[in-house]
Amino acid sequence: MKVVYCGGCNPQIDREALAAGLPVDDPAVPEGSTVHLSGCPRACASGHRLVVEEGEQAGAGAGGASAGQDGPPVVVVAGELVDGVQTPSPELAQTVTRKLKE
Amino acid sequence: MALKTPEEFVRSLADLHLQIYLFGEKIDDYVNHPLIRPSINCIATTYELAALPEYEDLMLATSHLTGKKVNRFAHIHQSTEDLSKKVKMQRLLGQKTGSCFQRCVGMDAINALYSVTWELDQARGTDYHERFKKYVQYLQDEDLVADGAMTDPKGDRSLPPHKQPEPDVYVHVVEKRDDGIVVRGAKAHQTGACNSHEIIVMPTVAMREGDEDFAVSFSCPANAEGVYYIYGRQSCDTRKFEDSDLDVGNVRYGGQEALMVFDDVFVPWERVYMCGEIEFSGALVERFAGFHRQSYGGCKVGVGDVLIGAAALAAEYNGAARASHIKDKLIEMTHLNETLFSCGLACSYEGVRMPAGNYQIDLLLANVCKQNVTRFPYEIARLAEDIAGGLMVTMPSAQDLADEKIGPIVEKFLVGTCDAPTIDRMRVLRLIENLTIGAGAVGYRTESMHGAGSPQAQRIMIARQSNLDHKKELAKAIAQVGKPWDKARVKEPTAVAR
Structure with a gap:
């Protein structure tokens, strides 16, 4: 699983703590999964997108990942938004984990 | 169609x-x-x-x-x-x-x-x-x-x-x-x-x-x-x-x-x-207000351009364009106007694509934009009135200027610099009057205050998104808040921050 960070200029959430709570070595998470982890709703890690659509390239350079219908999941965290849905900070890791395993 | x-x-x-x-x-x-x-x-x-x-x-x-x-x-x-x-x-x-x-x-x-x-x-x-x-x-x-x-x-x-x-x-x-x-x-x-x-x-x-x-x-x-x-x-x-x-x-x-x-x-x-x-309903209000607060970083700037131009013309017609304080006031007006534009652009460039597929402005910066719009046009208008002079509000009417007997007297005494016709000087002063206290002031001043939400509405949104806890943590880290303090080190002349 890959975590793509934003630059972290004005984070509204603790990005490092959230990343530490993600299921990095969990075999239930498909290989090649990506979490775009932005500290605020400007969503810089995913190229200013709150959701990465199917077949779409998000993020820059080596951080880029594309979502595909049958491909590994791509989840966008932007502050307290997970794929554009308001999610309280304490529930972020759990919500992202659930989406990765869906 | x-x-x-x-x-x-x-x-x-x-x-x-x-x-x-x-x-x-x-x-x-x-x-x-x-x-x-x-x-x-x-x-x-x-x-x-x-x-x-x-x-x-x-x-x-x-x-x-x-x-x-x-x-x-x-x-x-x-x-x-x-x-x-x-x-x-x-x-x-x-x-x-x-x-x-x-x-x-x-x-x-x-x-x-x-x-x-x-x-x-x-x-x-x-x-x-x-x-x-x-x-x-x-x-x-x-x-x-x-x-x-x-x-x-x-x-x-x-x-x-x-x-x-x-x-x-x-x-x-x-x-x-x-x-x-x-x-x-x-x-x-x-x-x-x-x-x-x-x-x-x-x-x-x-x-x-x-x-x-x-x-x-x-x-x-x-x-x-x-x-x-x-x-x-x-x-x-x-x-x-x-x-x-x-x-x-x-x-x-x-x-x-x-x-x-x-x-x-x-x-x-x-x-x-x-x-x-x-x-x-709250999300709809918030998003509409956000887009509309962005709008003010464009429309009022364009009107501001007109007012700055009018003030500069008034200064020229008054023969005061070369005075250093006039130049400085025009610079200040431009600075304020371009600051508004910067805010309008900033909240646009920091916009995000919503799950619905459309793009939305950055709400914090849009609210900062509109908060500035509740203030800066008033200062731009004040400076325009300063440059225009009192004639803007004491000038005789168009009927007086058109009158066979009074007209030439009005023309004679309201002349500014010799190469500018009196009528042009009057037109520009009326435009400044329009934008600062006349019908145009509804749009340029009071609408800047209350349109897209009164100032307090923006301050509530700014407070919600100010991320104050993060700022406090930054200050704590720089000030080394919480670090045990060794009094004894104060006496050491070679002690430096590590």
Whole structure:
């Protein structure tokens, strides 16, 4: 699983703590999964997108990942938004984990 | 259908036969009424510039619904570039009209509703978004002007909508039928309402339990049965009756506000975009306000350009253009104006693509933008009045200038620099008067204060998004808060921070 960070200029959430709570070595998470982890709703890690659509390239350079219908999941965290849905900070890791395993 | 020409727009507006009241009378020929026509000219300019190749890049956009070129005022933003072009288009139109050109509220309404209806459908399984997309395509295909109507009269501000002694002070549903709803109430301060083909209604505050009938969003034709308008007065408005192109200051263009009344108006379901879903009313208010607060970083800047230009001309005609304090005041006006523009652009460039697919501005920066707009135009206006001098408010009338006996005396004593005709000096001073204390000040000053929400509304949004805890942590880290302090080290002359 890959975590793509934003630059972290004005984070509204603790990005490092959230990343530490993600299921990095969990075999239930498909290989090649990506979490775009932005500290605020400007969503810089995913190229200013709150959701990465199917077949779409998000993020820059080596951080880029594309979502595909049958491909590994791509989840966008932007502050307290997970794929554009308001999610309280304490529930972020759990919500992202659930989406990765869906 | 192709894009409308300005003439086609005016004709289509006349054909609506809107119910407009002004000075206690119903106005039938409103498109030729001297008080109303300048505001119609403003919207006509949004059609005129759209047809000119030199403005097409800003004025037109490609519809994501049809792939056709549409007027940007009917476009759903598809990128941060779209967001920034919107602001630049607004600056351009402010420059061309020196006035509020009124078409922004509809654009901001469709962009806010686009994402909110999508999210509402995801949560509730409704089909508001598909209905709304069809409506947007209708606006685009027919090249129509829509009024985004949000502000209710509100009555007693300490009470929620459902507890108001007079419930009609908030637009609400009075009947639900199989084929639609019946609504009653009013929307206040409606900029450009009498220049619109369509009305898009949204709730004005975040609704709570008990307010379900007031959480309603819909669209209707501006001439729907039961809709009528009471035209708002503006400072110095009756000068427009004087048949003079001098004393008005801006003879061709002007703003417009009206009280819009819904007297049991029927709305078919296909035109309803929210009906009772109180939990989504707050998001709609927030997003519309955000888009509209971005707008002010463009439109008021364009009007500011006109006022700065007028102040510079007044200085030239007064023979004071080379004075260092005048130059400095013009620099200050420019600095303030460009700061507003910077905020409008910043919230655009930091915009994000919503799950619905459209782009939304950065809410914090949009609120900062509008908060500055509640202040800077006042300072720009103050400096313009400073440069203009007192003659701006003591000058004789156009009738005096035209009088056979008095006219030459006025001309002789109001002369400035020798190479500038007195009439030009008077025209420029009247324009500054128009924008600072006359009819144009409605748009440039008070609308800057209260339009898109009064200052406190922005401060609430800024407070919500200020991320103060993060800032405190930054300060703690730099100041080494919490680090054990070794008093003994203070005495060591070689001690340095590590």
